[in-house]
Amino acid sequence: MKTAMHQDKHPNESGHNHDDHRHAEDTDTTRLILAVVFNGLITAAEFVAGIVAGSLTLLADAAHNLSDTASMGTSLIARKISSREADARRTFGYERAELIGAFINLLTLILIALYLIFEAVKRYFNPTTIDGTLMIWVGLATLLGNVATAFVLHKPSQDSLNIRSAFVHIVADALGSVAVVVGGVLILWYDWTLIDPILTVLIACYILIHSYKMLRETISILMESAPRDFDIEAMAAEIEKMVGVLNIHHIHVWRLDESRVALEAHVAIQGVSDLDALEQLKMRIKDRLRSGYGVDHATLEFEFGACTDEGAFNREHPADEASAPAHPQHE
Template structure:
C-alpha cells in the first residue's frame, strides 16, 4: 500500500509540473508578443525569465522520471543525481539569461524607445496571475526537490517582477518615465543572477561529493569513536549521494574480530539516528600487538 501511495503522489506531482509548464509557456508567448507590441524591454526580460522557469520545470519533470529508475549494473547508486544535473543546467542557463538582460538594458540606455504603458500593465497583470497559480502548483513539491524548489523560487521572483513591471508601466502612463523600464530590467537581471549564484554552489558541492550540509566530519569521527569497543576510526569519506541521502565509508579499529557484528550494528545505529546517514560502508581492522608494540 505504501508503494502504491508513493506512486500516486509522484504521478500527481508530475501532473502539477506539466500544468505549470503549460501555463508558463503560454505566458511566455503572451509576454513576448506584448513586449514587441509595446516596445517594453522589461516585459521581454520577464518573458525570458518565465521561459527559463518553464524550461526548468520541463527539465525537472524529465529528471524526476529518470531519477525514479532503479539502480542497475551501470548506475549502482541509481539515477537520482539526474535531478542535480538538471538543476545545474537550469542554473547555468539562468546566469546566461541574466547577463544577456544586463547587456540589453545597458544598450537601451544609448538607444531609448517609446513604450506603450497600457500593454505593459495588462500583460504583466496576466503574468502575475499565472505566476501565482504556478507557485501554488509547485509549492508542495518544492519541499522535496532542489530542482522544483529552484523553480518555485523563480516563480515567486517572477510574481515580484510582474508587480514591478506593472508599477513601471503605470509610471510611464502617468509621467512618461521611460527610464523605469531600463531600471526594472536591471533589477530583474540582478535577481536572476542572485538566485543562480546562490543555488549553484550547493548543487556543485553535492555533485563533487562534498560533505553534507550541517554535518562535520570531525563530529562523525568523534561519535563513532565513542561507541563501545571502538579504538580508532580513520580513512573516513563522507558525501551526499543526492540531496536526501548521505553516505559514509570508514576504517574502524577494534580489539577483537569477534566483536565485529556487535560494533557494526551500534555504529550504524549511531550514524543513522544522530546524522541521518542511512548508508555506511565500514571496514574493520584489529589492533595487532607484536614485539612489545601495538
C-alpha cells in the same frame, strides 16, 4: 584480516512508505506538467504584447518566461529519469539526474540575467516609445499566471533542488510581472521610459542572487562534499568510545543526493573474537551513525591488523600510537 560491512537501505523503508513516496513523486510530476503549460501560455502572450507595446521589460520578462518553460521541461525530464530503479551501472539509482537538471537550469538563469542587464544598459542609452497601458494589462495577466504556477510548484519545491530551481524561475517571473505593471503605470502617468531598463536590471539582480545560492548547493552535492553540519571529528570521537573500537579512519562522508548521506570508513577493532560479536558491533555503529548523524548508507571495513590503504581523509590518533602500536595510521 579485513571484512567489509554494508548498510544498503534504511530499516524503516517499508513497502508502504515506498508506495507513499512514489505517489508523492507522481503528484509532484503532475504539478510540474501543469506549471509547464501555464508558463508556455504566459510566454506566448508576453512576446506578442512586448512587440506591440515596444517594451523591453515585457520582452525581457517573456524571454525569462521562455527559459522558465524550457527549464521546467528540463526539470520534468530529469525527474522522470531520477525515478528509475537502480541497476548494475547506476547502483545508487538515478536520483542525481534531478541535480543535473537543477545545475542546467541555474546556469541558464545566470546567463539570462546577464543578458537582461546588457539589454537594459543599451535601452538606457537609447530609450524608445512604450505603450504603458498595454504593459499594465499584460503585466496583470501574467502576474496571475505566475502566481498560479508558483502555487502549483511551492509544495514539491520544498524537497527537490531541481523543482526549487524552477520555482525560483517562477518567483522571478512574478516579480518581473510586478515590475511590468509598475513600469507601465509610471510610463502612462509620467512618461518615465527610463523605468523600463531600471526595472529590468532589478529583476536580473534578483535572479543572480538566488541562482548563485542554489548553484553552490548543487555543486556541493555533485562534488560529493560532506553536509555542512556534519561534524566528522565529533562522530569519530563518539564511535571510538564504543567497546571494541580502537579507532576509525579513512573516513569519507558525502551526499548521494539532497536527502541521503553516505559514509565509508575503516574501523580498527580489538577484543572482538567471534562473528556474532562483530555483527553486534557493526549494528551498534550503524545505528548510531543513522540516529545521531543522519547517515542513510554506511560501509564499514573492519581491520584486525595494520591499515595499508593510503589517499583518504584521516585523523590524528596520538593516544592510539602509544597504546596500540599494532594499528599504525598512515597519514
